Amino acid sequence: xxxxxxxxxxxxxxxxxxxxxxxxxxxxxxxxxxxxxxxxxxxxxxxxxxxxxxxxxxxxxxxxxxxxxxxxxxxxxxxxxxxxxxxxxxxxxxxxxxxxxxxxxxxxxxxxxxxxxxxxxxxxxxxxxxxxxxxxxxxxxxxxxxxxxxxxxxxxxxxxxxxxxxxxxxxxxxxxxxxxxxxxxxxxxxxxxxxxxxxxxxxxxxx
Amino acid sequence: xxxxxxxxxxxxxxxxxxxxxxxxxxxxxxxxxxxxxxxxxxxxxxxxxxxxxxxxxxxxxxxxxxxxxxxxxxxxxxxxxxxxxxxxxxxxxxxxxxxxxxxxxxxxxxxxxxxxxxxxxxxxxxxxxxxxxxxxxxxxxxxxxxxxxxxxxxxxxxxxxxxxxxxxxxxxxxxxxxxxxxxxxxxxxxxxxxxxxxxxxxxxxxx
DNA sequence: GGTGTTATGTTGTCAATGCCTACATTTTGA
DNA sequence: TCAAAATGTAGGCATTGACAACATAACACC
Numbered sequence: 025x026x027x028x029x030x031x032x033x034x035x036x037x038x039x040x041x042x043x044x045x046x047x048x049x050x051x052x053x054x055x056x057x058x059x060x061x062x063x064x065x066x067x068x069x070x071x072x073x074x075x076x077x078x079x080x081x082x083x084x085x086x087x088x089x090x091x092x093x094x095x096x097x098x099x100x101x102x103x104x105x106x107x108x109x110x111x112x113x114x115x116x117x118x119x120x121x122x123x124x125x126x127x128x129x130x131x132x133x134x135x136x137x138x139x140x141x142x143x144x145x146x147x148x149x150x151x152x153x154x155x156x157x158x159x160x161x162x163x164x165x166x167x168x169x170x171x172x173x174x175x176x177x178x179x180x181x182x183x184x185x186x187x188x189x190x191x192x193x194x195x196x197x198x199x200x201x202x203x204x205x206x207x208x209x210x211x212x213x214x215x216x217x218x219x220x221x222x223x224x225x226x227x228x229x230x231x
Numbered sequence: 232x233x234x235x236x237x238x239x240x241x242x243x244x245x246x247x248x249x250x251x252x253x254x255x256x257x258x259x260x261x262x263x264x265x266x267x268x269x270x271x272x273x274x275x276x277x278x279x280x281x282x283x284x285x286x287x288x289x290x291x292x293x294x295x296x297x298x299x300x301x302x303x304x305x306x307x308x309x310x311x312x313x314x315x316x317x318x319x320x321x322x323x324x325x326x327x328x329x330x331x332x333x334x335x336x337x338x339x340x341x342x343x344x345x346x347x348x349x350x351x352x353x354x355x356x357x358x359x360x361x362x363x364x365x366x367x368x369x370x371x372x373x374x375x376x377x378x379x380x381x382x383x384x385x386x387x388x389x390x391x392x393x394x395x396x397x398x399x400x401x402x403x404x405x406x407x408x409x410x411x412x413x414x415x416x417x418x419x420x421x422x423x424x425x426x427x428x429x430x431x432x433x434x435x436x437x438x
Numbered sequence: 439g440g441t442g443t444t445a446t447g448t449t450g451t452c453a454a455t456g457c458c459t460a461c462a463t464t465t466t467g468a
Numbered sequence: 469t470c471a472a473a474a475t476g477t478a479g480g481c482a483t484t485g486a487c488a489a490c491a492t493a494a495c496a497c498c
Contacts, residue, residue, distance in 0.1 A: 027477090028463085028476070029475085032475080048340065049340065049341075050340075053454080053456085054455080055455060056454090065456095065477090065478090066457090066478075067475080069456095069476095070474075070476070074457085075455095075457095133257075133335065134256075151405050170421055171417075173414065174418060175421075177393065178389065178393075178418045180396055181389050181393035181395075182385065184395060184396060185390065186385075188388075188392070189387055189388050198358050207384055210377070211385045214374065214385045215389075235445090235446060235447070235492085235494075236447080239446080260483080261485065261486095262484060262485080263484090271447060272449090272485095273447070273450095273486095273488095276447095277445075278446090281486085282484095439498100440498090441496100441498085442495105442496090443495085445495090446492085446494085447490105447491080448489100448491070449488100449490080450487105450488090450489085451486100451487080452485105452486085452487080452488105453484105453485095454483105454485090455483085455484075455485105456481105456484105457480105457483105458479105458480085458482105459479090460479085460480105461476105461478080462476080462478095463475080463476075464474080465472100465473080465474070465475085466471100466472085468469100
């Protein structure tokens with residue numbers, strides 16, 4: 025009856041996300057995906073030239089959602105540059121914890137390898153935002169002795185490292201029974217004090 | 232003439248590493264691997280039950296080499312717990328930069344997913360070593376206000392995050408023309424002062 | 439030195455997959 | 469209305485991972 029599916033593109037993306045969540049990126053097969061949805065094995069090609077193209081689209085959607093989450097968190101943090109950068113770091117890890125599927129796709133080596141120009145530009149722009157945020161925090165008094173690039177790379181490394189460490193839920197789970205969200209916040213608070221005020225207080229006490 | 236290859240197992244591993252270095256983990260095919268070496272397509276099965284088994288073996292070799300590199304770096308750092316932990320962090324990133332192939336295999340999601348018990352145990356043990364190192368540094372005066380788990384997770388996240396950030400050599404190369412080894416060292420020095428003396432000096436100046 | 443056993447490699451086969459092409463049906467818009 | 473574009477189908481092809489049956493080499497033991 026309905027020869028045309030109507031919204032196959034979105035259905036493909038949704039079901040693909042489900043399959044990846046259940047197993048992994050590698051386990052995703054275009055033919056199985058088509059079978060699941062109840063459409064012929066050639067149909068997906070009309071919407072995604074390639075398997076890479078589909079994963080690319082998923083990664084893009086993930087980046088969109090993540091940047092929205094980060095924006096929101098940063099705005100909620102107010103005007104203090106340290107608070108904003110701190111919030112950005114925490115929000116990054118939180119996104120990874122709450123959206124493991126998207127996060128996995130976004131960081132999968134094969135996906136990154138075949139990322140198209142648009143996706144690459146998006147990633148680049150996002151990194152640039154983090155860089156600016158780090159520089160702002162530095163100019164407000166955070167790590168004044170380090171150059172801006174080091175400060176940026178340090179905070180970025182901590183955030184993505186924490187995300188990858190805490191989302192790694194394979195056999196060797198080092199964080200069994202631990203509140204990883206809380207741990208994530210604590211990590212970021214070590215990276216950058218949660219406010220300019222906290223930074224000053226820290227400097228007063230140290231002698 | 233020589234119907235038996237003689238050391239097919241090692242040859243497979245070596246050639247596999249080359250192929251991965253040239254392209255990627257996904258691009259590795261058992262049949263192409265066999266063709267390259269000049270052996271029938273069924274031969275690899277005698278040495279590796281599975282494609283996963285081969286990658287597992289490669290990952291294991293990578294972890295072995297890395298732990299040797301870390302041991303060496305830590306011993307060379309002397310007795311100061313801060314210097315040792317600092318050296319461990321730097322050596323981790325350096326290993327990733329100098330052995331991108333092994334590092335990629337070791338951290339590839341598909342490889343981790345199919346890691347056998349032995350490999351998992353090895354990874355677990357390695358993490359435990361880092362945890363001990365972090366605790367020692369903490370007891371020597373580093374970040375005394377944070378709990379040991381936070382201190383461990385913070386330093387580990389920074390190291391693996393820096394490794395992944397600095398080895399990500401895709402289109403969007405944010406670190407074009409930058410001395411990444413130097414940057415890596417600077418990042419780790421922000422994470423943990425390179426010596427107990429440096430830590431004290433830092434605390435004196437701060438007021 | 440012969441011989442049975444194990445280790446190693448070969449060949450053939452199968453199902454699954456990604457991608458391509460030719461074709462069918464629906465939708466659209468001038 | 470009807471031609472063109474969009475969307476879905478069906479079949480085919482080369483590649484791949486895994487398996488099984490077989491061949492040969494290496495080795496241990498008498």
